[in-house]
Every structure is written in structure tokens, then in C-alpha cells.
Amino acid sequence: MPEVGNLSNNQGETDSSPLNQAHLAKLLEQHLRSLQVAGLTHLPKNLDESNLDLSQLLTSPDTTASLPATATNPDNSSTKNYAAPQHTRSANEINEAPQSNYNETTNNAPATPTIIPPTDFSESNRLPLEQRQAALNVLQSEISQCTKCSDLAGQRTQTVFGVGAPNARLVFVGEAPGADEDRIGEPFVGEAGKLLDKILTACKLERENIFILNTIKCRPPQNRNPSQNELSNCWGYAERQLEIIQPEFICCLGSVAARTLLKTTQSLGKLRKQFHSYRGSRVLVTYHPAYLLRTPSAKRHVWEDMKMLMKEMGVELSN
Ligand code: SF4
Secondary structure (H helix, E strand, O other): OOOOOOOEOOOOOOEEOOOHHHHHHHHHHHHHHHHHHOOOOOOOOOOOOOHHHHHHHHHHOOOOOOOOOOOOOOOOOOOOOOOOOOOOOOOOHHHHHOOOOOOOOOOOOOOOOOOOOOOOOOHOOOOOHHHHHHHHHHHHHHHHOOOOHHHHHHHHOOOOOOOEEEOOEEEEEEEOOOHHHHOOOOOOOOOOHHHHHHHHHHHOOOHHHOOOEEOOOOOOHHHHOOOHHHHHHHHHHHHHHHHHHHHOOEEEEEEHHHHHHHHHOOHHHHHHOOOEEEEOOOEEEOOOOHHHHHOOHHHHHHHHHHHHHHHOOOOOOOO
């Protein structure tokens, strides 16, 4: 692997311009991701200080000098980990996010400052489409066998992996499958799903061009909220999905998704109306469609949020 701190041309001249370093970083990241999808999970951690900038480009803000997908398998099986998350949350971390029943009104702590690093989401800088699809297929197969939550695994009809485009610019993250989702095997196909479809139509979005997934993949009985243990068990799968898809935008539907993804305890009301950052993706938080079914007056807030998101994505909407 070439020395990356300083770039030398054929004449032995050194070019350490940011442009060349950024270009090399892109190429190297593509190469690493290809190796990762092929099964490579670790690199020797012997990068010296002169390479620190590049290693930061290749990893998430909260990782050390490792591949973007340092292997961490949520179910601790020996299964090969394809496109594993950069950082799988510990039980303690996930326990910091309290569960929610779509009640979004309590925490008045000040909002977390939004720091959004510049990220290049051009196709040339992303994992090739076929590799993303292949990695998602492997992950879906792995999840379908998961029995970490014995209560859920024993009662589910099937796991609900998620659906959509492997190269989606926008990923919606919901909470958990309901009865209809458990029966059909797709997220958001019940009444809340019909409302989400209306929201998508109003935003000129189509399901086949986005990706929809849930925070956990099995239906909690009686549609109860996921327990902290279930979130801890399952969130790593969603992290891996997001790692593979590499979306430019993420929309968290409801406080369970928002608090889990953003690792915060803040109320949904505090998290709305601003863009957050998740591993380079821009994150917007809004209400869950199930909450809107019970609280129709909140629909106007969702519309405000979606207009904000669409504007950022360059989609023109009528008022
Ligand atoms: S909820 Fe997730 S971790 Fe728990 S059994 Fe289902 S797939 Fe496995």
C-alpha cells in the first residue's frame, strides 16, 4: 500500500495538496470497501501519525485506524461479516436511549449542536451497486436466522429486513414491525404504512427509489415498544444496512429510531427542525406515522419537516 501522507510523482517531487490526498483517499476507500465485501475484516493497526488524516477519512468519527467495517457481529456467530458497522454500540450506549411510545414531549435539554462533516456521496465514491445488493442479501439471510431475542424470535412469522434501493439517497428508519409487517415481511405496509405512502407521494418520492428499514427486525408482541435489550441486540443490523447503503440522507420516524441512531435521550420535539449527522449522512427527525394516526394535528409538523428535507435534497414541492 502506498505511503499516503506525502504523494510523490515520477520525478520524485512531493505533492501533498489536499486535492490529491482527497482523490487518493477516495480510491483507497473504494478499494477497502471492495476488500470488505469480499470478506476482509481487519487491517493491521500500524498507521503512524503522518497518516492520521487519511485514516479519519476512511473511518467514522468514532473509530480508530480500522476498516470502515471492523467486524462486529451482532449475534456473535461465526458467520462472515459483510460490510459490518464501523462501530457497534455497546449495551450501555444503547441503554442511554430510553424507549418511547411515540410520546415526544418530555425532555427539555438543549439540542445537541449539529456538526455535519462534508461528505462526497457521488457514485464514484460509493460502493458499487451490485456489491451493495450482494452485501444486503448476505445480511438479510443472516438476520433471518437470528434468535437473539428468544421472545420475539419465538413469536414472529418472519424477520422484516427492509425494502428499497441499495443505492438509495434517502433511508427512512422506523421502529419495529407490526402485525401486517410481520405477516407480509415488509416494513410499513399496515395503516401507518399507508400514511407513509401518502407522505412519500406528497414528497414526489417512490418506495423503489428509497430504502425503508426498522430499528429492530422482529415484531414485539401486542405491538409493545422494543425493550432496551432488544434494541441492543438488533440495532447493529440497522447499522450494517446503513453502512452498506451509504445514504446521503436519513429520516428517523419517531423517537425510538431517532434516539437510537443519534445516541441521545432528547425528546423528538428537540431533535426536529435541524439536520444531525450520522457517519456523514444528514439526518432529519420527524414523527412516526403511527403517532400521526392518533394525533392528526401533528401532520402539519411532519409536512414542515418533509419540506425541509426535500429542499435539502433538491426536490421542489408545492406549499
Ligand atoms: S429483533 Fe433483531 S436481534 Fe432480536 S431476534 Fe429479531 S432479528 Fe434478532
